[in-house]
Amino acid sequence: MSFSLLVCSCVCSTAVLHAEILRLKATAEVNTSVVRLGDIADVLHADPEHVARLQGMILQPAPAQGRTQVITISQIRGRLQALGVDLSQLELTGRSQVRVSSQEVKQEQQQQTVVTQQDQGQAEQKVQQALTDWIRSSYPNSKQFSLSVRLPREHVQQVLDNRADLFRFAGLDQFLETEQAVGMKLIDAQGQVHELRIICQLKRIPEILAAKYTLNKGTLVRADDLVWIRPEKDQTGITDPRLVIGRELTRTVYQSHVMRSQDLMEVPLIRDGAIVTVYARRGAISVRREMRAQGTGGMGDPITLVALEGRDRLTATVTGYNQAEVNYRPANEIQQTKGIQFISGSSDAAAGGTPSGTIRNAGGYAIRRGGIR
Numbered sequence: 402m403s404f405s406l407l408v409c410s411c412v413c414s415t416a417v418l419h420a421e422i423l424r425l426k427a428t429a430e431v432n433t434s435v436v437r438l439g440d441i442a443d444v445l446h447a448d449p450e451h452v453a454r455l456q457g458m459i460l461q462p463a464p465a466q467g468r469t470q471v472i473t474i475s476q477i478r479g480r481l482q483a484l485g486v487d488l489s490q491l492e493l494t495g496r497s498q499v500r501v502s503s504q505e506v507k508q509e510q511q512q513q514t515v516v517t518q519q520d521q522g523q524a525e526q527k528v529q530q531a532l533t534d535w536i537r538s539s540y541p542n543s544k545q546f547s548l549s550v551r552l553p554r555e556h557v558q559q560v561l562d563n564r565a566d567l568f569r570f571a572g573l574d575q576f577l578e579t580e581q582a583v584g585m586k587l588i589d590a591q592g593q594v595h596e597l598r599i600i601c602q603l604k605r606i607p608e609i610l611a612a613k614y615t616l617n618k619g620t621l622v623r624a625d626d627l628v629w630i631r632p633e634k635d636q637t638g639i640t641d642p643r644l645v646i647g648r649e650l651t652r653t654v655y656q657s658h659v660m661r662s663q664d665l666m667e668v669p670l671i672r673d674g675a676i677v678t679v680y681a682r683r684g685a686i687s688v689r690r691e692m693r694a695q696g697t698g699g700m701g702d703p704i705t706l707v708a709l710e711g712r713d714r715l716t717a718t719v720t721g722y723n724q725a726e727v728n729y730r731p732a733n734e735i736q737q738t739k740g741i742q743f744i745s746g747s748s749d750a751a752a753g754g755t756p757s758g759t760i761r762n763a764g765g766y767a768i769r770r771g772g773i774r
Contacts, residue, residue: 421447423455425474425495431463432504433555438481441472441499449572453582457598458484469502516557524560525552528585528599531568536603540575545608545631551580551600559595563587578604606631609638610645610768612654620650621668622660627768630657642768669697670722671704679706679717679725 422445429441438444439456447455460480464470474497482488529550536548552560569586585597608629616626622645632638638659639645648665671677671694681688692706698719706725707714717725 421445421451421455421490422492422494425477425493425497425499427496428500428502430502430504434463436460436463436470436472436501438477441477441501442495449584450574450581453572453584453598455486457582458486463503464501466503469500471498471500473498516554520557520561521552521554524557525550527560527565528552528568529601531565532570532573532583532599532601535568535570536573536575545606547604547606549602553598556597556599559587559589559597563589573601573603575603578602607640608632609636609640610642610660611638611657612660614656616650616654618650618653622646622648622650622665624768627660628657629768630659632659667699669699670719671698671725673697675723676709677704677706677717677723677725679715679727680720681727 423438424443424445426441426443429436431437431440436459437456438458438460441460444452444455458481460472460477461470474493478488478493481491529548532550533548536546567588571584571586572581573583574581580600580602583599583601585599587595587597589595609632610627611630613626613628616622620626624642624646627642627645636659639662644662645660645665647668649668650664651666652664654660654664673694673696675694677692677694679690679692681690692708692713692715695705695707698704700719700721702719703716704719704725705714706717715727717727720726
C-alpha cells in the first residue's frame with residue numbers, strides 16, 4: 402500500500418512547497434550492520450551536503466541475514482525527530498512501510514576480515530590526497546588548510562583497488578571546520594560507478610608574519626617591514642599585525658624569519674637619561690618641573706627622576722611622551738582631598754589617552770604576502 406504524507410499539511414498546504422522530499426521505498430536490502438536513511442528512502446529537493454547528511458543517519462540495527470524487518474513511517478518520523486531533524490521542513494512520500502532485508506555478503510565479509518590497519522591508513526591517505534587535489538582545483542583562492550579523512554572499513558578495499566584520479570566528490574562545505582559527510586564516487590575497472598560516503602574535516606592554517614628584510618635591534622616595526630608567509634609544519638607565529646606594528650625589536654630579526662612576541666616590546670615613552678616634565682597641583686595651583694629620568698618606562702610605569710641641579714629625587718608615574726606625574730591617579734579616580742594632587746600638563750594624558758604607537762585598526766595595514774602582494 403502506498404500513500405503520501407505531508408508532515409505539516411494540517412498547518413498550511415503551502416508551507417511545504419519548497420520542503421525537502423523523503424520518498425520511501427517499498428523494499429530495501431542492506432549489506433552493513435545498520436540501516437541508514439539512505440538505504441530506505443530517496444532524498445529530493447535538497448542541496449548535496451544536506452542529502453549526504455540525511456542519507457547517513459542511522460535508523461536502527463540491520464536484520465540478521467535471511468530475515469526481514471518492517472520499518473513504518475511512524476518509526477522513521479520518531480527516529481528523525483530524535484536526531485534533531487525539523488519535520489516541518491520535510492515531506493514524506495511513497496510507501497507507508499519499508500521491508501528491509503540483509504544481503505548475502507559472505508565474500509565481502511571475508512574481505513573485511515583481512516583488512517589491516519595498514520590497509521586502512523593507505524586507503525585514507527589515498528582519499529585524502531585526491532580530495533586535497535580536488536579542493537585546490539575547485540577553489541583556487543582557498544588558503545592553506547589541513548585535511549583529515551575517515552573512511553568506513555567496508556570501503557577500504559574498493560578504494561585501494563581503484564585509481565585515485567577517477568575519484569569524484571560532492572557536498573563539501575569549504576568554510577565548515579567541523580567534521581562533515583562528503584559524497585564520493587569512484588569508477589571501477591568495468592566502468593561502474595560506486596557511491597560512498599566519507600567523513601572529513603578541514604582546518605584553515607593562518608599565515609604568519611615575518612620580516613621583509615633584516616631588521617636590527619631597536620627598530621620600530623612598521624607595516625612595510627612585514628610580509629605574510631605560510632608556516633611550515635608545526636611552525637607557530639603571530640597572526641595579528643597589532644601585536645607587531647609600532648613595537649620595538651629587542652634583537653635583530655633576519656630576512657624571512659618569523660616575528661616572535663618575545664623579541665618585541667612596547668615602545669617606551671621615557672628613556673633613560675631623557676629630560677622629563679613632571680607635573681603636580683594643589684587646589685587651583687599647578688606646578689611643573691624639568692627633571693632627568695633614571696630608567697625606562699611605558700604608559701603607567703613608575704619611574705625615578707632626579708633634579709637637573711641638586712640632589713632631589715622622586716618617583717613618578719609615566720603619563721605621556723617624556724611626561725610624568727607625582728602620586729598620579731586616573732582622572733576618574735581623582736577626588737577632592739586635603740593632600741597634594743598632581744595632574745598631567747597634557748589633556749590627553751589626563752583623560753587616560755592612548756600611548757604613542759598603539760594600533761587602533763589592524764584592518765588598515767597593507768602587509769604583503771611573501772613580499773609580492
